Amino acid sequence: MSYQNPKVAEVADVLKRRFAELENKADILKAVELKALYAEIPTLPPEQRASFGKEINSLKQELQELVAKHQEQAEALPPIDVTAPFDVNTPIDKRPKLLPTEHGSKHPLTTEIERITDIFYRMGFEVVESREIDDEYHMFTALNFPAGHPARDDYDTFMTVQKDKNDHPLVAPAHTSTMQHRVLKAYKERLEKGEPIAIVTPDRVFRNEDLDATHEHTFHQIEGIYVDKGVHAGMLIATLKTYLNEYFGENLEVKLQPFYFPFTEPSFELAVERPAILRKDDSEEQKWLELLGCGMIHPNVLKMAGIDPEVYTGFAWGQGIERMVMMKNGIEDIRHFQSGKLEFLRQFV
Ligand code: DAH
Numbered sequence: 001m002s003y004q005n006p007k008v009a010e011v012a013d014v015l016k017r018r019f020a021e022l023e024n025k026a027d028i029l030k031a032v033e034l035k036a037l038y039a040e041i042p043t044l045p046p047e048q049r050a051s052f053g054k055e056i057n058s059l060k061q062e063l064q065e066l067v068a069k070h071q072e073q074a075e076a077l078p079p080i081d082v083t084a085p086f087d088v089n090t091p092i093d094k095r096p097k098l099l100p101t102e103h104g105s106k107h108p109l110t111t112e113i114e115r116i117t118d119i120f121y122r123m124g125f126e127v128v129e130s131r132e133i134d135d136e137y138h139m140f141t142a143l144n145f146p147a148g149h150p151a152r153d154d155y156d157t158f159m160t161v162q163k164d165k166n167d168h169p170l171v172a173p174a175h176t177s178t179m180q181h182r183v184l185k186a187y188k189e190r191l192e193k194g195e196p197i198a199i200v201t202p203d204r205v206f207r208n209e210d211l212d213a214t215h216e217h218t219f220h221q222i223e224g225i226y227v228d229k230g231v232h233a234g235m236l237i238a239t240l241k242t243y244l245n246e247y248f249g250e251n252l253e254v255k256l257q258p259f260y261f262p263f264t265e266p267s268f269e270l271a272v273e274r275p276a277i278l279r280k281d282d283s284e285e286q287k288w289l290e291l292l293g294c295g296m297i298h299p300n301v302l303k304m305a306g307i308d309p310e311v312y313t314g315f316a317w318g319q320g321i322e323r324m325v326m327m328k329n330g331i332e333d334i335r336h337f338q339s340g341k342l343e344f345l346r347q348f349v
Contacts, residue, residue, distance in 0.1 A: 001062050008055045011037055015063060025070045028063050105349040109220055109337060112325050113202045116222055119246045120200045123239070125224070128183060130176045130203030133160070136168035142181035143263040144300045151262050156207040158217075172206035176223035177263060177318055180297075183225050184305035191312065196228035202321070213333040220321040225297070227307065227314030233266070233296055236315035240270055240294065248275040255288065264295025264316060278327050289327075292319035 003009040011033045019028045037056045041049050080089045087095065106114075117127045145152050159169035179201040187197040202222040209215040226239065233256075241254045252275060256268035271288040279286055294317035299309035322334050329347075336344045 001058065003055050003059065005052060005055050007040075008037060008052070008059055012059050012062070015059075016066075019063070019066055025067050029060070029067065034060065034063075105345065107337075107345065108325050108329070108348040109321055111348065112321055113220065113222065116243075116247065116319075116321075117200055117202060119243055120224070123198075123242065125198045125200045125226075128179065128199050128201045130173065130179045130201045130205075130223070132172065132204055132206075134171055134173045134178045135164045135166075136171060137164075137166070138178040138181055139171045139173060142301065142304050143177055144298050144304075145262045149262065151260075156209060158206050158208050173203075174207050175205050175318055176201050176203055176221040177316070179223060180225055180263065180301060180316060181305050184227065184302065184307055187227075188305060188307055191227060191307065196231075197225060197314065199225045201225075211335065213335070216322070216334045216338065218338055219334070222319050222321060224317045225314065226316070227297065227302070227312050229312055231296075231313045231315060233315065236294060236296070236317070239315075240292075240317060244272050244291075248277070250275050256294075257290075259293060259295075261293055261295060263298050263301050264293075265298045267293070267295035270294050270317070291324075292317050294318070 001012070003012055014033060015028055015031055018031070019025060022028055034056070037059075041053050041056075044052055121127065139155075139157060140152050141147070155174040157174045158172040160171070162170050164170055183199045183201065184197065187195075187199070191197050200222055202220065204218055205221050206218050209217055211217065224239075226235070237254060237256065241252070244254065245251055253273040255271050257271060259267045259269040261267040269290055270292050271290045274286055274289045278289065294315065297314040297316050302309040302312060302314065322337060325331065325337075326334060
């Protein structure tokens with residue numbers, strides 16, 4: 001389309017070039033240049049107004065058509081598989097170059113999880129990853145939290161709008177204990193053949209917390225599960241003490257203090273003698289470090305997974321990862337971990 005009026009022709013040129021670059025094409029209709037042309041009409045001598053106005057209207061119409069055409073084309077594009085790796089959808093010359101790996105490094109939490117799982121692996125445990133969306137059954141019911149029990153509220157659990165088959169909202173797991181039932185069921189057969197269940201499950205967990213330097217909505221835990229004939233609390237203590245000695249490279253005392261979890265009976269909190277690297281002075285408050293929750297797996301939890309608690313017993317524990325990494329490295333704010341800040345991450349290269 002060509003325009004008689006040089007001003008309209010110039011604006012048409014500018015706007016068509018801009019249109020090609022705009023991400024949101026409809027924004028072209030809000031261009032200030034177009035508005036300025038309309039604003040000019042009343043300033044013209046009356047006999048010129050009609051033809052000038054007509055030209056601007058044509059320009060506006062042309063732009064509207066461009067927008068409509070673009071929309072039609074966008075809608076007509078073949079659907080892409082958004083879950084496919086980029087090479088399926090992207091022509092060869094448009095693919096981004098991969099960054100050289102030597103510029104990257106492991107996230108400090110990954111390094112920590114690898115260290116911990118490696119120790120348990122050498123102690124005969126297998127590693128099973130947890131999951132990042134789960135249901136009410138695995139979060140609570142299978143862990144012996146009765147329906148409506150106030151202990152459910154302690155977990156500040158995020159729930160989705162989407163419901164499961166029992167009409168309960170799906171949940172973002174608030175602890176890695178959600179895997180206990182699955183692991184017990186999956187390994188039951190091996191247990192009956194005489195092989196103990198010995199599993200650790202690390203992963204992300206989520207809680208609806210008020211955020212501050214020590215509270216984050218997303219953090220990490222590692223869960224441990226051990227079941228066999230004749231398992232007792234002494235074995236729980238020995239296992240965790242062996243792990244902690246290996247982890248800190250020191251022979252440390254541990255002690256159990258009574259606690260409450262619906263899925264263990266008895267339940268404990270394990271405190272470890274504060275390792276030298278984390279001790280500031282010799283005061284009594286500095287002596288013990290409360291590290292994790294643990295206990296003997298509740299008979300109801302075993303029963304729900306089809307394991308006879310008269311024949312088998314077991315222990316379990318759950319440890320948070322972030323606090324450990326923070327103490328070891330003098331990190332003052334838990335929110336650094338999810339921040340993606342390079343200044344933070346580069347300290348751990
Ligand atoms: N799931 C508990 C929490 O997040 C931690 C825990 C305690 C895990 C005792 C266990 C356990 O397996 O036996 O607070």
